[in-house]
Amino acid sequence: MKHQNERAVALILATLFLAGSASDVQSQQSNSTAKNNFELTVHVTEIKHQDGKVLIGVYNKSDGFPKELEKALLTAKTAPGKPTHTFRGLSHGNYAVVVIHDRNNNGKLDRNLLGMPKEPVGLSNYSVIGISNPPTFKTASFTLSSIESINIKLNQF
Structure with a gap:
């Protein structure tokens, strides 16, 4: 049970990390577009x-x-x-x-x-x-x- 909880926490953290990275990329793209307008x-x-x-x-x-x-x-x-x-x-x-x-x-x-x-x-x-x-x-x-x-x-x- 303990291993399942650790795996669930790791999966949640990985998902949050990837979601944060994707929003950073979108933010950088928006800033780049704004800079070239x-x-x-x-x-x-x-x-x-x-x-x-x-x-x-x-x-x-x-x-x-x-x-x-x-x-x-x-x-x-x-x-x-x-x-x-x-x-x-x-x-x-x-x-x-x-x-x-x-x-x-x-x-x-x-x-x-x-x-x-x-x-x-x-x-x-x-x-x-x-x-x-x-x-x-x-x-x-x-x-x-x-x-x-x-x-x-x-x-x-």
Whole structure:
């Protein structure tokens, strides 16, 4: 009888432990989903030409920013006539955005011999980009903590 009671107690404890683990997993999944429910809408302004595509890159770290679009966390292409894109499923954190008006559709920012952009480009938190104001992730970054919308002005060079 004593062994049956010990087995029953062990079975009850195991069931409670498994039920608690399952609810912890569900709680973690809910928290994970809640963390990834932010949106960032990027509106591009000062588009002077209607040729090519507008490339938008969202970075969550400095690696590759702003020159290597392939290292961006998320990217999008839009038509110059519809220069707005919404990125969904983002979590709370620091982000920086680069926008390139890829006028010749080659998928990259063309530069002159001095390394200056030959195509219009814009960055979050920058109204003017130039030799005296080179872009950095630290300056371009902002904290996303809700559903947000930003305007990025394209700079002509």
